[in-house]
Amino acid sequence: MRQWGFIITKNTALRALTDCQFSEYSFEAMYRKSIKTRGRFESCLSLILVSLVFGMFAITDYHLLGLSREYYLLITMRTVVVSLCLFLAFIIGRWGSYSRQAWLHALPLWILATGIILIVPLRPDSLFTQVTAVVVATIAFYLLIPTLLTVAMFASLYLSIGFLVAAVLFAEIGPVVTLRIALLLIMTNVVGFCALLRLEVLQRKQFALLHEERNQNRLLLKEIAHRKSLEAQLRMVAERDALTGLDNRSHFMKRAEALLQRSRLEKVPFSLFMIDVDHFKSINDTWGHTHGDWVLTKIAAACAQSLRPTDVIGRFGGEEFIVALPNTGPEDAQIVAERLKKRVAELPLKEGMSELCLSVTIGIALAHPEEADLESLITRADQTLYVGKRDGRNRVVMYRSSC
Numbered sequence: 487m488r489q490w491g492f493i494i495t496k497n498t499a500l501r502a503l504t505d506c507q508f509s510e511y512s513f514e515a516m517y518r519k520s521i522k523t524r525g526r527f528e529s530c531l532s533l534i535l536v537s538l539v540f541g542m543f544a545i546t547d548y549h550l551l552g553l554s555r556e557y558y559l560l561i562t563m564r565t566v567v568v569s570l571c572l573f574l575a576f577i578i579g580r581w582g583s584y585s586r587q588a589w590l591h592a593l594p595l596w597i598l599a600t601g602i603i604l605i606v607p608l609r610p611d612s613l614f615t616q617v618t619a620v621v622v623a624t625i626a627f628y629l630l631i632p633t634l635l636t637v638a639m640f641a642s643l644y645l646s647i648g649f650l651v652a653a654v655l656f657a658e659i660g661p662v663v664t665l666r667i668a669l670l671l672i673m674t675n676v677v678g679f680c681a682l683l684r685l686e687v688l689q690r691k692q693f694a695l696l697h698e699e700r701n702q703n704r705l706l707l708k709e710i711a712h713r714k715s716l717e718a719q720l721r722m723v724a725e726r727d728a729l730t731g732l733d734n735r736s737h738f739m740k741r742a743e744a745l746l747q748r749s750r751l752e753k754v755p756f757s758l759f760m761i762d763v764d765h766f767k768s769i770n771d772t773w774g775h776t777h778g779d780w781v782l783t784k785i786a787a788a789c790a791q792s793l794r795p796t797d798v799i800g801r802f803g804g805e806e807f808i809v810a811l812p813n814t815g816p817e818d819a820q821i822v823a824e825r826l827k828k829r830v831a832e833l834p835l836k837e838g839m840s841e842l843c844l845s846v847t848i849g850i851a852l853a854h855p856e857e858a859d860l861e862s863l864i865t866r867a868d869q870t871l872y873v874g875k876r877d878g879r880n881r882v883v884m885y886r887s888s889c
């Protein structure tokens with residue numbers, strides 16, 4: 487097989503074109519599918535056009551032959567050819583696709599070629615007009631009617647050879663004239679073949695490049711999605727506590743700071759809890775660190791679920807949690823803290839931990855009306871927590887200046 491091979495790009499489109507088609511069948515099928523609708527429409531339209539032109543030549547038949555037997559034969563032949571071509575144009579327009587029905591695209595060309603050849607015995611005197619018609623028809627086969635290169639080539643060769651044979655047999659031309667017509671038809675076929683070959687190669691090259699570009703875009707989108715997910719993971723690592731999934735200390739500080747400033751501007755109350763698990767060391771010592779970790783995650787989840795979406799909770803360190811509650815005055819803060827304490831006490835525990843009485847101590851500090859310093863608020867909540875621990879643990883303590 488002859489190779490019209492060339493390399494387009496390095497990746498997917500790196501395919502050789504064999505006989506002006508992609509050597510990979512699936513890629514060729516994809517290309518043909520992409521031009522299916524346009525190909526059908528153009529084939530249908532050009533076949534209608536070519537058949538009508540072929541039919542119109544009945545006028546010259548009349549001028550040349552009058553109402554003779556040959557004229558009626560020609561009219562009949564033209565009618566048959568035009569009808570068949572129009573019928574096939576309709577079929578191609580509805581169902582014709584290059585990929586599966588190449589023969590369907592070849593058929594009208596062979597019918598037209600037969601029609602043109604049959605004119606010679608019926609109108610041998612007008613041979614030179616017919617030579618021009620054969621040249622034009624050959625070019626039309628290659629360039630006007632969209633079809634595969636091989637289909638156009640075989641139909642054109644059939645037309646040229648058939649016409650030449652008919653001319654020798656019925657127009658009784660001499661060897662010199664035969665040679666001149668043969669050379670003219672060879673030239674026409676070569677020009678038509680090369681032009682269609684170039685067109686097909688260019689179209690496939692364009693398709694391959696487009697395909698490659700689409701692939702690159704798809705890869706790019708995949709890469710963007712991958713990077714976004716990496717970014718989200720990085721953000722997670724930077725902002726979250728690995729054990730409990732709550733905000734880590736530094737991220738909590740950022741968010742709480744913003745909430746405090748906003749509460750100050752809006753002149754609404756702002757509360758802060760410091761929550762510490764009681765006797766956590768003995769939990770670790772009795773059941774081990776794995777159980778201790780499990781208890782911490784359960785407490786974290788229970789606290790997070792008991793808060794409003796506007797509240798912010800973080801792990802402050804070790805077995806200590808911190809909560810910022812915007813728009814929360816002393817009474818509400820007390821209620822929320824008591825609720826948290828109760829939920830922790832009611833947490834279902836692992837098998838073998840039944841004797842554990844889980845409890846937390848919560849220290850509450852309220853921001854002063856103009857307070858902008860989160861650190862001093864945390865210090866006050868911490869001092870209050872210490873008072874709660876000192877007074878026996880498992881309690882909620884509100885900051886008083888006497889603490």
Ligand SMILES: Nc1nc2c(ncn2[C@@H]2O[C@H](COP(=O)(O)OP(=O)(O)OP(=O)(O)O)[C@@H](O)[C@H]2O)c(=O)[nH]1
Pocket residue numbers: 729762763764765766767768770774775776777778779782803804805875879
């Ligand atoms: N399992 C586990 N233990 C932790 C973690 N972080 C800190 N701890 C332990 O928590 C314990 C805290 O002990 P302490 O500070 O003495 O406090 P406590 O035992 O809870 O006593 P009180 O707070 O006074 O009630 C220490 O033994 C730490 O090692 C953690 O992420 N996982």
